[in-house]
Amino acid sequence: MRKTDCERIEDILPLYLEGSLSEEEAEEVEKHLASCKRCLSSYEEWRRCFSALQSVPRLQAPTNIWFKVKQELHQRRERRIAWFPAFASLIGVSLILVFLFLNLYAQRKSAPPPAFAPSPAYQANLPSPPPVTAKAAPTVPRIAKPIPIPRAKRAVILAKRPPQPYTPTSRGVHAKPKLEEAKVEEIIAERLEMALLSAQQAESNLERAFQVLRGKNLNMKGGNSL
Amino acid sequence: MNDLNWEEIIERAKDGEEEAMEQIFMNFKDMVYNVCYRMSGRREDAEDWTQETFLRAFSALKGFRGDSSLATWLYRIAVNVCLSNLRKKRTVSFDEVEYKMGNEKDEDEDDDLVEQVQAVLAQLPPLYRTVLILRHFEELSYEEIASVMKTSVGSVKIALHRARKKFKEKMEELNK
Numbered sequence: 001m002r003k004t005d006c007e008r009i010e011d012i013l014p015l016y017l018e019g020s021l022s023e024e025e026a027e028e029v030e031k032h033l034a035s036c037k038r039c040l041s042s043y044e045e046w047r048r049c050f051s052a053l054q055s056v057p058r059l060q061a062p063t064n065i066w067f068k069v070k071q072e073l074h075q076r077r078e079r080r081i082a083w084f085p086a087f088a089s090l091i092g093v094s095l096i097l098v099f100l101f102l103n104l105y106a107q108r109k110s111a112p113p114p115a116f117a118p119s120p121a122y123q124a125n126l127p128s129p130p131p132v133t134a135k136a137a138p139t140v141p142r143i144a145k146p147i148p149i150p151r152a153k154r155a156v157i158l159a160k161r162p163p164q165p166y167t168p169t170s171r172g173v174h175a176k177p178k179l180e181e182a183k184v185e186e187i188i189a190e191r192l193e194m195a196l197l198s199a200q201q202a203e204s205n206l207e208r209a210f211q212v213l214r215g216k217n218l219n220m221k222g223g224n225s226l
Numbered sequence: 227m228n229d230l231n232w233e234e235i236i237e238r239a240k241d242g243e244e245e246a247m248e249q250i251f252m253n254f255k256d257m258v259y260n261v262c263y264r265m266s267g268r269r270e271d272a273e274d275w276t277q278e279t280f281l282r283a284f285s286a287l288k289g290f291r292g293d294s295s296l297a298t299w300l301y302r303i304a305v306n307v308c309l310s311n312l313r314k315k316r317t318v319s320f321d322e323v324e325y326k327m328g329n330e331k332d333e334d335e336d337d338d339l340v341e342q343v344q345a346v347l348a349q350l351p352p353l354y355r356t357v358l359i360l361r362h363f364e365e366l367s368y369e370e371i372a373s374v375m376k377t378s379v380g381s382v383k384i385a386l387h388r389a390r391k392k393f394k395e396k397m398e399e400l401n402k
Binding site: 011045050052055056057060061062063065066069070076168174 | 244251252258260264273277281283285339342343344345358362363377390393394398
């Protein structure tokens with residue numbers, strides 16, 4: 001939609017007042033104002049606004065601002081100086097830590113293999129691994145299931161333990177009663193016996209596992225020789 | 227700017243020489259203070275914001291490459307300080323300005339018209355306030371305002387046109 005003459009003049013009146021219109025445009029505005037009362041009153045309003053804006057005086061800044069600025073600059077410099085030794089020592093400590101770590105790493109790398117590693121003689125006796133093919137991938141040997149503790153033995157151990165009566169104490173209904181020394185010894189003995197049984201079981205399990213592995217190795221050797 | 231060798235002063239200030247910093251401050255303090263005062267409408271804020279502007283300027287002086295004049299660069303920092311503080315405070319409420327007009331007569335501005343202008347400025351959005359101050363109080367050109375606000379001359383013209391219209395509306399409301 002095209003703007004009417006009045007709307008266009010209203011838009012450029014501030015530019016006319018600040019003197020940034022071309023001569024032709026300024027003449028056009030003047031002609032229009034001479035013939036249009038509405039735009040003339042708008043011009044008067046704009047003129048009042050401009051003179052109001054121009055009437056604002058410039059103020060002088062208080063000089064005490066410089067002292068505050070200077071003080072703050074000094075404080076910042078002091079803070080920076082105070083931080084420097086702490087920062088330098090932090091860097092020093094970090095460098096020492098890095099050096100120690102690298103030293104430790106180098107020592108570990110050059111150290112002999114640990115005692116629990118298989119000896120070279122044992123490693124030499126190990127069968128060579130089978131050739132990896134798409135069809136026959138190496139199978140992981142299955143470890144034998146743990147043998148459960150014989151029920152009879154468990155029953156005997158449990159039977160030895162006398163039934164513990166319910167004795168509420170001053171500490172509350174659910175508090176455990178205090179045990180006598182003899183009972184404590186008895187319980188320790190029971191638990192030791194149980195631990196011994198478990199160890200025996202673990203031993204037998206390991207033996208079986210080794211047997212299975214040996215058997216597999218033999219089979220593999222046989223396969224290779226073929 | 228006057229006859230002083232500003233390049234040399236800036237270089238000395240960059241090296242941390244206090245005398246050079248003081249010269250910069252003394253030369254531009256009124257300019258910065260006036261912008262801060264017109265933007266905030268309060269003398270206490272204007273003092274704090276002027277201080278903040280110079281502190282920021284001195285700590286960022288090493289990055290000043292002279293692409294724009296030192297005055298334009300300081301105007302930019304001052305405007306940024308004002309806008310960020312206004313964002314924190316939100317705008318100065320009209321009531322606050324009216325209260326000041328009724329109770330705390332300003333020593334230098336004992337003029338109703340000046341206080342009306344200040345009250346109307348306080349009601350304008352910060353962007354409009356900025357362009358009006360830079361154009362009418364600081365008498366910067368459109369190009370200089372665009373450089374201060376890091377925008378195009380076209381955007382400055384549009385913002386200024388809207389700001390003036392809003393200012394006129396508010397002045398008319400106040401005088402009804």
